[in-house]
Amino acid sequence: MAEFQGMNTRQRQEQERRPAERVAVVKAVTNVTTSDVTLHTVTADKYMFVKDFGVCNISGATIAITVYVVPTGGSALATNKIYDAYAVLPNDSGTLTALVGSTLSPGDLIIADTDNATGANFWLDGVEFTDGLPDV
Numbered sequence: 001m002a003e004f005q006g007m008n009t010r011q012r013q014e015q016e017r018r019p020a021e022r023v024a025v026v027k028a029v030t031n032v033t034t035s036d037v038t039l040h041t042v043t044a045d046k047y048m049f050v051k052d053f054g055v056c057n058i059s060g061a062t063i064a065i066t067v068y069v070v071p072t073g074g075s076a077l078a079t080n081k082i083y084d085a086y087a088v089l090p091n092d093s094g095t096l097t098a099l100v101g102s103t104l105s106p107g108d109l110i111i112a113d114t115d116n117a118t119g120a121n122f123w124l125d126g127v128e129f130t131d132g133l134p135d136v
Contacts, residue, residue, distance in 0.1 A: 021130040033119035039110045048104040052125040056093035059118035072107030
């Protein structure tokens with residue numbers, strides 16, 4: 001029994017010595033039009049720290065964007081909106097600050113849509129990590 005306990009201790013010590021896994025997440029421009037588009041799904045066994053998230057209106061008219069952060073197993077509902085019909089001026093771009101600096105849980109989704117057929121381009125930059133704090 002003592003050997004078994006010692007082995008568990010060694011395994012635990014080995015695990016503690018390993019640095020937390022960190023993976024950069026850079027989503028290039030994703031075009032979103034009038035239907036929901038999943039911009040990112042956080043890997044099942046990781047968390048994600050959002051470093052940058054933004055939008056560029058590529059149309060010649062003001063558009064309204066809606067962005068959701070949906071928990072694992074959920075769907076894009078009013079209770080998950082972080083931007084609701086947010087106006088973006090023609091040919092304008094910028095950071096959507098409501099999500100920047102936040103940490104998403106395993107399996108969470110970032111979903112967006114617009115009210116314009118030409119749509120908008122979104123970008124996302126972050127770090128997925130297993131435990132500890134992300135290197136940002």
